Amino acid sequence: MLVFLLTACTSPDIYYNRDFNPPVYFGAHIVQSGETLYNIAWRYGRDYKELASANNIRSPYVLTVGQRINLEVDENSYRSRPSGSSKSVKSSSNVTKRKSQAVSGNKSTNNKKPSISNNITWGWPHVGLILAKYSVNSRNRNINKGIDIGGTEGDEIRAAASGEVVYAGNGLLGYGNLIIINHSERYLSAYGHNEVILVKEGEKVRLGQRIARMGRKGQKPLLHFEIRKDGQPVNPENYLPHR
Numbered sequence: 001m002l003v004f005l006l007t008a009c010t011s012p013d014i015y016y017n018r019d020f021n022p023p024v025y026f027g028a029h030i031v032q033s034g035e036t037l038y039n040i041a042w043r044y045g046r047d048y049k050e051l052a053s054a055n056n057i058r059s060p061y062v063l064t065v066g067q068r069i070n071l072e073v074d075e076n077s078y079r080s081r082p083s084g085s086s087k088s089v090k091s092s093s094n095v096t097k098r099k100s101q102a103v104s105g106n107k108s109t110n111n112k113k114p115s116i117s118n119n120i121t122w123g124w125p126h127v128g129l130i131l132a133k134y135s136v137n138s139r140n141r142n143i144n145k146g147i148d149i150g151g152t153e154g155d156e157i158r159a160a161a162s163g164e165v166v167y168a169g170n171g172l173l174g175y176g177n178l179i180i181i182n183h184s185e186r187y188l189s190a191y192g193h194n195e196v197i198l199v200k201e202g203e204k205v206r207l208g209q210r211i212a213r214m215g216r217k218g219q220k221p222l223l224h225f226e227i228r229k230d231g232q233p234v235n236p237e238n239y240l241p242h243r
Helices: 004-009 037-043 048-054 086-091
Strands: 028-030 068-070 113-119 120-122 130-132 142-146 146-151 157-158 162-167 177-182 187-197 212-217 220-229 231-236
Touching: 037 048, 037 162, 037 177, 037 187, 162 187, 177 212
Parallel strands: none
Antiparallel strands: 028 068, 113 120, 130 146, 146 220, 157 212, 162 177, 177 187, 187 212, 187 220, 212 220, 220 231
């Protein structure tokens, strides 16, 4: 069993499963061309700051091809924050109560007013219907780490909050053309299965800015959208405006 686990950790094609992949706290990852610390952390269900601290990587987190990223964590070098589960979002509603306000200059076609949570203003990345909701199983492990939003191939995908593009590529199995945006030290959002990516890594984007065009997952046009808090998936509907 141990041999299988170690082999799986070093074989992304075998190990990776978007719909069910618990965080990995053992082994190492060898940096490949086009990878960033953010998409590596995303792949293993980890907080990018945690990996940076464990591997003595300083901001702006520049990596080199062939670099070894240790996935084990030295508790003395990093103190983990509480997991960002959907329950924690609800329990902290008195501290980060959702508010609504209009945002000037927002060109999004979504007419729902943005919501504010943890000092981040959130808006829907697409106006389509939700095809698959965020879900966990009886062990509190993710079955779907985000939500799937339906639409038409080529539809505009917009940034759900202002931030910096920290990954734009197709290096993560199960996500297709993927964009990851960093909104703060604790929050990232991701946009998967894009037909075309319209932004570059390092680019600053605004809430509602067009960042991609919708692609397909199999035969179905959709956007797979995730929000992660401290590296852990949370329910996007707890942050996005009610609709």
